[in-house]
Amino acid sequence: MKMGSSNCNLEVGGLCKTLLVFCMVLYFVFVALFNQYPNCPASEFFSPFWKTSLSNSISNDSKTNLSHLVFGLVGSEKAWHHRKTYIESWWRPNTTRGFLFLDKEPTAGLLPWSGASPPYKVSDDLTKFLDKTDVTAQRIAHGVKEAFREDHENLRWLIMGDDDSIFFLDNIVGVLAKLDHTKYYYLGGQSEFIFSNYWYSFSQGFGGGGFMLSAPLAKALAKDMENCLKRYAHLKAADLTAMSCIADIGVSLSPLKGIHQMDLRGDVSGFLSSHPQFPLMSLHHFDIVEPIFPSMDRAESTRHLMKAAEVDQSRMMQQTICHNRLSNWTFSISWGYSAHIYERIMPRSYLQYPIETFKTWGRSPRPPHYMFNTRRPSNDPCEAPHLFFFESIEKTPKNEIFTSFSRAWPRGLLACSSTGNHSAESISKINVFSPAAKHSDIGRSECCDIVGIDETKVDVKFRECMTDEIIA
Ligand SMILES: *[C@@H]1O[C@H](CO)[C@@H](O)[C@H](O)[C@H]1NC(C)=O
Ligand SMILES: *[C@@H]1O[C@H](CO)[C@@H](O)[C@H](O)[C@H]1NC(C)=O
Ligand SMILES: *[C@@H]1O[C@H](CO)[C@@H](O)[C@H](O)[C@H]1NC(C)=O
Ligand SMILES: *[C@@H]1O[C@H](CO)[C@@H](O)[C@H](O)[C@H]1NC(C)=O
Ligand SMILES: *[C@@H]1O[C@H](CO)[C@@H](O)[C@H](O)[C@H]1NC(C)=O
Numbered sequence: 001m002k003m004g005s006s007n008c009n010l011e012v013g014g015l016c017k018t019l020l021v022f023c024m025v026l027y028f029v030f031v032a033l034f035n036q037y038p039n040c041p042a043s044e045f046f047s048p049f050w051k052t053s054l055s056n057s058i059s060n061d062s063k064t065n066l067s068h069l070v071f072g073l074v075g076s077e078k079a080w081h082h083r084k085t086y087i088e089s090w091w092r093p094n095t096t097r098g099f100l101f102l103d104k105e106p107t108a109g110l111l112p113w114s115g116a117s118p119p120y121k122v123s124d125d126l127t128k129f130l131d132k133t134d135v136t137a138q139r140i141a142h143g144v145k146e147a148f149r150e151d152h153e154n155l156r157w158l159i160m161g162d163d164d165s166i167f168f169l170d171n172i173v174g175v176l177a178k179l180d181h182t183k184y185y186y187l188g189g190q191s192e193f194i195f196s197n198y199w200y201s202f203s204q205g206f207g208g209g210g211f212m213l214s215a216p217l218a219k220a221l222a223k224d225m226e227n228c229l230k231r232y233a234h235l236k237a238a239d240l241t242a243m244s245c246i247a248d249i250g251v252s253l254s255p256l257k258g259i260h261q262m263d264l265r266g267d268v269s270g271f272l273s274s275h276p277q278f279p280l281m282s283l284h285h286f287d288i289v290e291p292i293f294p295s296m297d298r299a300e301s302t303r304h305l306m307k308a309a310e311v312d313q314s315r316m317m318q319q320t321i322c323h324n325r326l327s328n329w330t331f332s333i334s335w336g337y338s339a340h341i342y343e344r345i346m347p348r349s350y351l352q353y354p355i356e357t358f359k360t361w362g363r364s365p366r367p368p369h370y371m372f373n374t375r376r377p378s379n380d381p382c383e384a385p386h387l388f389f390f391e392s393i394e395k396t397p398k399n400e401i402f403t404s405f406s407r408a409w410p411r412g413l414l415a416c417s418s419t420g421n422h423s424a425e426s427i428s429k430i431n432v433f434s435p436a437a438k439h440s441d442i443g444r445s446e447c448c449d450i451v452g453i454d455e456t457k458v459d460v461k462f463r464e465c466m467t468d469e470i471i472a
Helices: 005-034 043-057 077-088 136-150 169-176 194-199 215-231 238-249 269-273 298-311
Strands: 069-074 097-102 120-122 157-162 186-188 211-214 253-255 264-266 319-324 329-334 338-342 358-360 386-395 400-407 429-435 447-453 457-463
Touching: 069 136, 069 169, 077 097, 077 298, 097 136, 136 157, 136 215, 136 238, 157 215, 211 215, 211 238, 215 238, 269 329, 269 338, 298 386, 319 447, 319 457, 329 429, 329 447, 329 457, 338 429, 386 429
Parallel strands: 069 097, 069 157, 097 120, 186 253, 429 457
Antiparallel strands: 157 211, 186 211, 264 358, 319 329, 329 338, 338 386, 386 400, 400 429, 447 457
16 A cells, blocks of 8 residues: 555545446436436436445544544563653653553552553463463564553554654654544554565564554454464564464555664664655664764653654654755755755755665675665765754744754865865754645655855755756
8 A cells, every 4th residue: 555645545536436437337327217207317316326425435524633543552661661761752641542561560660650651551461371481472462452452432543562662643643544444454664674574574564663553453353362362372473473363354564654663773864864755653773773863862862853743743854855056065854853965966866765874683694685775875075964963943933943953073074076175064053944834745845945055054944846846
């Protein structure tokens, strides 16, 4: 399945086509049947049919919002002591529905239980049921049933995640609101690391990035859970177990490009600076990758990123590119996260590939390592960017959002000579102005203009691209 409004429209378009053909057939049947009653025009027969069919097939309830989502987060008591910062960075107490499932009762250090954390439950004990001692995989898969059991009134989507998964709630709601929750959907993310998909399954949603089940699927899965755990008791991986159970219900994974298992190691800034064109829905493995902002630790980095996410998730980590012909510079901005200046004109087709600042999740002797193309890091002054990271955000009186990006460190290379020796070394700040209105998901990135430039700073303004604008 492909996502995004344009594709949903396509889906509706396809539906319309089917309906049209169906209606035309009906029309001719009616014409044939009723041509002895010329006072009764056939068009009146099918127009009510047309209306009711459409409103029945496209859900006519109120739009999906956060109150329709229930989260099931599965973690361990031991890890929660330091992982709770990750969850508390996005959890909205008394608003987000759901539970944290722990392997055992929290110890004194976690009590009294923080009001900023999701309420906790202790997972069902499956050791007797499965007659084995290590039931970790099954415990996590069983979380689907336990979350559904605890709270399913007006539930439209059940979202399963780990205790170190960071979710972007507004974007998740936005994506899910485009889908019909009365149908069967299994949404999730594949691993970034090709081998993980190969070893586990290309067909599974990796649980750290989170997977999402529409209400009828969550219900069916909860109902079959015990039987399924027996069928797949030999499996040692929770996500594979969940996928197997879901597959047996007759539902396959629809991978989404905004869900990130983050099976990468080291410095993931290259990856996050060229995020695919899709709303950012989740990030995982913050415990393992290096802090995503230089000079901040993991917890600080998480909270810092959320400052931008609280203001505008629609642009979060969406890549916007513009050029300054006077200096032959290219700007690539990953909104709310990073900004790059390159000293030559580079097209979007090239910049969409992440710079491989990161390392593989596991051993991978030769490429391809990743589920996407990459650019190799370079010391060529015409290739290596000047790096800036998100510093602050505020709303302006002019109904704009102002985000500033400050230089991470001096690039320490000469200027790119083939494009005129225009060094960007003196630039220490990039100021980005974006509209207060959310970026409407029209299947196209935004464009930007350099509206001010001096020795030390550059002002960049975001706008919709012009109809025939080319970013190259
Ligand atoms: C569906 O929505 C439309 C517009 O919001 C409303 O006029 C109509 O009555 C609704 N139909 C049903 C069956 O709820
Ligand atoms: C979410 O939708 C429900 C109806 O399903 C509605 O009652 C509720 O007010 C909505 N909540 C928000 C925050 O819009
Ligand atoms: C959540 O609700 C509880 C009880 O209704 C209340 O005591 C608590 O202060 C609320 N927490 C927040 C963060 O609003
Ligand atoms: C930009 O670079 C091109 C070569 O790619 C060069 O011919 C041109 O003179 C440069 N423009 C400026 C303003 O330096
Ligand atoms: C750029 O500077 C280098 C040395 O600093 C010089 O060799 C080269 O000719 C210069 N290129 C341009 C286009 O000015």
